[in-house]
Amino acid sequence: MKLLLLHLLVIINIFYDAVLGNKNIAHQESQPNKTNRRVKRAWVWNQITTLEEQTNIPYLIGTLHSTKLHNDAEYILQGEYANTLFKVKENTGDIYGYEKLDREVKAQYNLTALLVDTKTRKTLEPPEMFSIRLIDINDNAPAFTKESYNASVPEMSARDVSVTTVTAVDPDDPTVAGHAKVIYKILQGFEHFKINEITGEIYTQTSYLDREQKASYEVIVQAKDSPGLSGGFSSTATVIIHLSDINDNFPTFTKKQYIFNVSEDLRVGEVVGKISVEDIDEPQNRNAKFHFMKGRYEQWFQIKNNAQTNEGIIILKKPLNYESSDNVFRMSIEVADPSIDLRVAKQHRPSSTAEIVINVLDVDEPPEFSSPYYVFKVKEDEKQKSIGFVSATDPDSPKRSVWYSAKVSKDDPIVVTKDGSIYIKSLDRETNAWHNLTVTAEELGSPTKKASSVNVYVNVLDVNDNAPEFAEPYAPRVCENTANGLAIFTISATDKDEMVPGMKFTYKLAEKENNFTVVDNNDNTANIIVKNGAFNRDVAKFYFLPIVISDNGEPSQSSTNTLTITVCKCNEEGEFTFCEEALKSASVSASTIIIILCSLAFILLCVLVAFLILRRMRDNGPLMLVKNPAEIHEQLVTYDEEGGGEMDTNGYDVSVLNSVRRNMVRSKPDMEAYPSLYAQVQKPARNGDMFSMIEAKKDDADNDGECLPYDTLHIFGYEGSESNVESLSSLDSGSSDSEIDYDVLNEWGPRFKMLADLYGLEHIEEFPY
Numbered sequence: 227m228k229l230l231l232l233h234l235l236v237i238i239n240i241f242y243d244a245v246l247g248n249k250n251i252a253h254q255e256s257q258p259n260k261t262n263r264r265v266k267r268a269w270v271w272n273q274i275t276t277l278e279e280q281t282n283i284p285y286l287i288g289t290l291h292s293t294k295l296h297n298d299a300e301y302i303l304q305g306e307y308a309n310t311l312f313k314v315k316e317n318t319g320d321i322y323g324y325e326k327l328d329r330e331v332k333a334q335y336n337l338t339a340l341l342v343d344t345k346t347r348k349t350l351e352p353p354e355m356f357s358i359r360l361i362d363i364n365d366n367a368p369a370f371t372k373e374s375y376n377a378s379v380p381e382m383s384a385r386d387v388s389v390t391t392v393t394a395v396d397p398d399d400p401t402v403a404g405h406a407k408v409i410y411k412i413l414q415g416f417e418h419f420k421i422n423e424i425t426g427e428i429y430t431q432t433s434y435l436d437r438e439q440k441a442s443y444e445v446i447v448q449a450k451d452s453p454g455l456s457g458g459f460s461s462t463a464t465v466i467i468h469l470s471d472i473n474d475n476f477p478t479f480t481k482k483q484y485i486f487n488v489s490e491d492l493r494v495g496e497v498v499g500k501i502s503v504e505d506i507d508e509p510q511n512r513n514a515k516f517h518f519m520k521g522r523y524e525q526w527f528q529i530k531n532n533a534q535t536n537e538g539i540i541i542l543k544k545p546l547n548y549e550s551s552d553n554v555f556r557m558s559i560e561v562a563d564p565s566i567d568l569r570v571a572k573q574h575r576p577s578s579t580a581e582i583v584i585n586v587l588d589v590d591e592p593p594e595f596s597s598p599y600y601v602f603k604v605k606e607d608e609k610q611k612s613i614g615f616v617s618a619t620d621p622d623s624p625k626r627s628v629w630y631s632a633k634v635s636k637d638d639p640i641v642v643t644k645d646g647s648i649y650i651k652s653l654d655r656e657t658n659a660w661h662n663l664t665v666t667a668e669e670l671g672s673p674t675k676k677a678s679s680v681n682v683y684v685n686v687l688d689v690n691d692n693a694p695e696f697a698e699p700y701a702p703r704v705c706e707n708t709a710n711g712l713a714i715f716t717i718s719a720t721d722k723d724e725m726v727p728g729m730k731f732t733y734k735l736a737e738k739e740n741n742f743t744v745v746d747n748n749d750n751t752a753n754i755i756v757k758n759g760a761f762n763r764d765v766a767k768f769y770f771l772p773i774v775i776s777d778n779g780e781p782s783q784s785s786t787n788t789l790t791i792t793v794c795k796c797n798e799e800g801e802f803t804f805c806e807e808a809l810k811s812a813s814v815s816a817s818t819i820i821i822i823l824c825s826l827a828f829i830l831l832c833v834l835v836a837f838l839i840l841r842r843m844r845d846n847g848p849l850m851l852v853k854n855p856a857e858i859h860e861q862l863v864t865y866d867e868e869g870g871g872e873m874d875t876n877g878y879d880v881s882v883l884n885s886v887r888r889n890m891v892r893s894k895p896d897m898e899a900y901p902s903l904y905a906q907v908q909k910p911a912r913n914g915d916m917f918s919m920i921e922a923k924k925d926d927a928d929n930d931g932e933c934l935p936y937d938t939l940h941i942f943g944y945e946g947s948e949s950n951v952e953s954l955s956s957l958d959s960g961s962s963d964s965e966i967d968y969d970v971l972n973e974w975g976p977r978f979k980m981l982a983d984l985y986g987l988e989h990i991e992e993f994p995y
């Protein structure tokens with residue numbers, strides 16, 4: 227049958243070639259002479275055709291023909307595949323094919339024919355180019371460009387929506403009718419899809435394909451050639467058509483009721499629970515929007531949508547309380563999808579409401595104070611009383627009793643009792659105007675021991691309990707001869723109490739005074755005015771003006787402040803030329819002097835102890851006795867340096883010392899003249915023998931087991947005229963031959979003023995006592 231077909235095709239081909247005027251293979255039968263003459267050459271062909279896919283090898287393809295052929299001539303082939311695929315019979319010119327040829331591989335072969343003399347090997351004719359052309363037979367099926375195609379179309383599309391296009395190509399000769407013409411057809415899936423048989427474009431055949439029912443379809447398309455003819459070849463390809471999702475399904479609740487248990491201490495803004503719904507669309511096409519049906523609970527809860535998870539999240543808006551009546555909430559919730567395409571939505575709107583039940587659970591909560599903070603105001607003069615209380619209650623149903631505590635130190639003026647009362651001991655606004663503390667409340671017997679705390683502010687209110695005083699330590703100066711009535715100075719005052727507007731200070735002299743007056747300026751200041759300006763520095767260098775300053779508080783407070791006015795030397799212009807160092811403070815307190823003297827006495831004591839120990843050691847060895855006088859003298863001078871340390875520790879009387887010094891300044895020291903000064907010390911007989919006297923004293927000291935023999939000091943303070951050492955007396959220390967410069971004390975400021983005056987000789991007489 228196939229062979230028959232082949233023959234038929236050959237016949238058709240021959241006919242075809244003849245009609246187009248191609249040169250016939252069987253040109254042996256035509257008139258060769260005529261042709262030869264016209265073209266003036268012997269070759270009579272230039273194209274030979276043959277069918278592809280011939281299998282009876284060798285097969286005749288065609289015949290070369292030259293008029294110059296004779297017995298000693300032969301044909302020779304040259305060119306593509308000459309003498310391999312194509313061979314020529316030398317004497318006849320018949321060309322045979324020796325292999326099966328495929329037009330779809332190579333459709334034409336170009337060759338050259340030669341006619342040569344067998345003896346001379348000379349070409350008898352010029353070489354002639356010719357070609358062997360293969361005639362197509364339909365031996366190929368159309369081939370799809372891909373083995374399988376992926377395509378997609380939105381679900382719920384209408385009819386005749388283009389999905390994709392498939393293409394198949396037939397390699398056979400398209401110029402031969404039907405060999406390469408392709409017709410498409412759907413073999414599988416034609417219920418839902420159709421194809422344009424010429425273009426290969428696939429369309430939807432039915433509308434409303436639902437992705438949620440079937441997401442993809444496998445369509446098999448066929449491509450076939452030789453339409454309308456029997457036979458022909460075909461091939462198939464698979465087209466997978468995916469339905470792409472659209473938002474065409476409503477979200478639905480999976481339960482009729484959602485129950486949430488939340489503890490009452492859930493904080494505002496936290497999540498009560500999450501509600502998930504079912505939506506069979508793909509996630510990007512879900513858009514559940516939840517809302518509560520109108521109701522009372524709206525002030526407590528709020529619902530938010532989570533687009534990612536398609537959930538509704540219930541969030542607390544207002545604090546919950548198990549103990550209140552609002553401890554169970556029931557509400558209806560609705561879900562909708564506003565972006566759904568209602569034209570294609572295939573379902574009726576499903577029931578989209580559910581019930582939410584929120585149970586508030588009890589937790590043990592800390593006590594609650596009645597106020598977020600407490601402020602108490604109390605006058606500073608109030609003492610030992612309760613100023614108020616704080617209170618807290620257990621919000622839970624056991625209603626446990628509450629006790630209170632505060633972290634205060636022992637000397638804190640405020641005490642918080644267990645029952646919440648706040649007591650004050652005594653308060654001073656000038657020390658602390660506020661007492662801020664934290665009070666903690668705890669439930670008695672609470673298993674969780676929860677506590678809460680509150681701030682308590684105690685504001686101490688001012689009471690006029692401080693007297694006004696000078697605003698600063700004034701040191702006014704005045705010239706020796708000042709005109710009467712001159713205001714030399716203005717004073718003002720301060721008060722430690724709260725300075726309220728309308729506060730007024732008044733100034734007056736404490737006692738009658740002839741030399742100055744104080745004039746109140748009625749603006750909280752006062753002027754010092756000279757009354758009797760004939761000041762004489764020889765009479766007095768300082769004036770002490772006691773001034774009473776009072777405030778107008780309730781009750782009024784006043785104090786006496788002494789102003790020290792220094793009288794200075796002045797030139798004619800009234801400028802000060804010489805002033806004593808102003809006494810800033812009116813007096814050095816007696817206690818300061820005592821402290822200074824006690825410390826001096828202590829230092830002296832230490833030195834004495836050391837000195838006596840040294841002495842004893844010296845007595846123990848005979849070598850010590852022969853210490854040279856200069857050395858001893860040096861040690862005694864060291865003692866002398868301690869100044870007024872005359873061991874009169876009970877009631878040191880400066881005036882006694884002073885008078886002694888004064889006398890000593892006036893006359894050269896004559897120790898004999900003052901025996902009474904050391905009368906309390908029992909002295910050994912003054913026989914003039916210093917050595918034996920020391921011996922006697924040493925024995926005294928050795929036999930006194932009770933204490934260190936420091937009282938022997940006085941012996942050395944009065945050694946007599948025969949001593950081979952110089953005077954030990956510190957009374958000498960103020961004399962001009964002392965090498966110590968006590969003027970340094972003047973530079974140490976007012977605290978050392980007294981000492982400076984004691985030791986600075988030039989001031990002694992002027993010291994105003």
Ligand SMILES: *[C@@H]1O[C@H](CO)[C@@H](O)[C@H](O)[C@H]1NC(C)=O
Binds near residue numbers: 374375376466
């Ligand atoms: C077709 O699509 C599927 C998934 O969409 C993929 O796994 C497959 O590789 C695709 N095939 C082709 C030929 O593109």
Ligand SMILES: *[C@@H]1O[C@H](CO)[C@@H](O)[C@H](O)[C@H]1NC(C)=O
Binds near residue numbers: 485486487585
């Ligand atoms: C909520 O609490 C009740 C009892 O109070 C319990 O029966 C129920 O299982 C709880 N529900 C949840 C979701 O915890």
Ligand SMILES: *[C@@H]1O[C@H](CO)[C@@H](O)[C@H](O)[C@H]1NC(C)=O
Binds near residue numbers: 662683
């Ligand atoms: C106490 O609290 C008051 C009022 O808040 C504030 O003005 C004051 O500075 C506080 N005092 C102390 C010592 O914290």
Ligand SMILES: CC(=O)N[C@H]1CO[C@H](CO)[C@@H](O)[C@@H]1O
Binds near residue numbers: 740741758766769
């Ligand atoms: C300190 C003092 O009072 N000085 C003189 C003030 O004036 C009278 C005379 O009015 C004198 O007697 C005081 O010595």
